[in-house]
Amino acid sequence: MFKTYIAAGLLAVSLFSYAQYQGWSVWSVSESKPQPGTSRSAYHK
């Protein structure tokens, strides 16, 4: 079980590092919508 912990720990720290790079957050709330047609034409200033 200790070896499992070491492996899991290394994985967790690696994932943490990637999450920080990507800017992930448990508090992020957005719903990402790729290229909706209505949105593209929304800016009209």
Added chain:
Amino acid sequence: MKTANCPSCGAPVTFRSSASLLAVCGYCKSTLIRHDLDLENLGRMADLMEDASPLQLGAEGRYKNGHFALIGRIQLRYQQGLWNEWHLLFDNQKSGWLSEVNGNYVVTFPSPAPENIPTFDAARIGDSLQLHGQAFQISNKETASCIAGEGELPFKVGAGYEAPVIDLANEQNSATLDYSETPPLLYVGEQVELADLKMTGLREREALAGKARAKSFNCPGCAAPLQIRASGTESVACGSCGSVVDAANENHQILSRFRFQNTHEPKLPLGARGHLRGADYDVVGYLRRQATVENIDYPWSEYLLFSEREGFRWLSEADGHWNFIKVTTRTPKVSRSLTKPTASFLGTTYRHFQTSTAKVTYVLGEFNWRVSVGEEALVSDYVAPPLMLSEEKTGQEITWSVTEYIEPEEISAAFKLEQPLLRPIGVAPNQPSPYHGKVWPYWKAFAAFAMGALLIQVVFMIGAQNKTVYQNSLEFERIGAASSLTTEVFPVSGSTGNLVVRNQTSLNNDWLYLDMELIERNSGRSYAFGRDISYYHGVDGGESWSEGNARDEVVLSEVPAGEYFLQIQAETPAGGGAQISDRLVVVRDVPQWSNFFLVLLGLITFPVMAWWRSHSFESRRWAESDYASTSDSDSDSSDD
């Protein structure tokens, strides 16, 4: 060395020691007292009782770089059995004594007795006595009687000669006060292992085997066949009629009788031989004891083992847990604190586990004392797994035993049992924890991971842009309906990262709902989110209260670089009044702590689980102790 002729048979009698006053002629057993050059014959010395002692006159050994020879012997009987006192003569003509009882050996030397010696009648078991700057505890008080002697002795002895003696001990040393003379004679020394004395000239193994050969006789109570396998056996319990028979008496008188409703079948049959802990042992006796706590009986079994070389040892079994027990003549140092007493012995500290009164409820086979059903002893156990110290206190003596936990598989293998022994139930007081030494590595690994995660966090914090990419002050009318607006385009640079949208409003007992959408102008990629912002406060019964927050912040993840704008639809309450102002700020690449704490939370689960398993095991161990209501969850090691 002086030699004279025995006045009875004319055989040469040698006095190797100038201190020897008495010698027993090796040929005719005449007891001879030395008067300068003359020898006075006091009559024939009684015969020694046969035993399986490996020692004999003429054997030699070494103690603390001093060479000695066994030149004399006194065999004595006390209430519980026999012991030998061997007269030692060192090369420097110094005399000493080697006490031998049940396979335990103590070397002592005559020592001046201090003046504060209590009288024999005044001495009590358990009393403390200062001897030559050391504290000793009285462990035994007996009036021993001499059976016989042989060789050279420094004083006059004979059959029936009585010696009131008090034994004392501390963690390191032993002492004996002999009240047969006035003032009392003091002997001080220490327990030794026979192997450490590097003896030569011991009795041949074949001679010892002959002495240990089983002797058979019929029970005087029911004529059932009984056997004596061990030398030093004092009593034999008959499993057929409950008679306890005097083994030392050739007439085999019945010492006591007990009634039993059920016979108990020993898991190790009497007569079984096994090789255990480096020696061959015969199972010669079996008894059942129990302690009663809060009207609940806690029974256990004990097996008396006998080895020609090692003497007597014990195996105990309770709920499938086995222990190997050796009696010691030393007395551990007990420290009685307010919380939990401890006993220190040979560098190890033992914690008090429980004290109870143990009563013998069933006996079968041979015993090295005059056992009786119903006899009780106050037993105190101190644990340092896998070891345990047990103090047994009766009216006459205090006996300490060193106990070591032993796996049932080792017992089965040693005695070649056909049927496997029962699997242990629960946790024994001195059962070694399977988690011993396995908790601390988890915490060390966690610390290493936490440091690594902290380092990564610091690197990202240092490298974060934390740059405001858009800010504006917005005003919303209280119209009770939605209103929409669109911000200017603002650039978001750098690699993919987060974007934090902050709204700092002027809400005061009011609410505002913002339906927001962050849109990338070129790709059309959008991030939609709604924010329900409210802030209420007041005073109720003299106490102020508040609910919600006029400030709001939201994190958008994985936002790539690009040209963005915000589309905002705001809903406001109706009723007119002052506009709701909102300071909108968009910040790029804001360092977040949430992931750091999340990974710590995930990483700590393993060490917490490891600690919990160890804690749970220890809790189950101590749940059976005198401290169950405040069960000590601390491990006995430095694991936690």
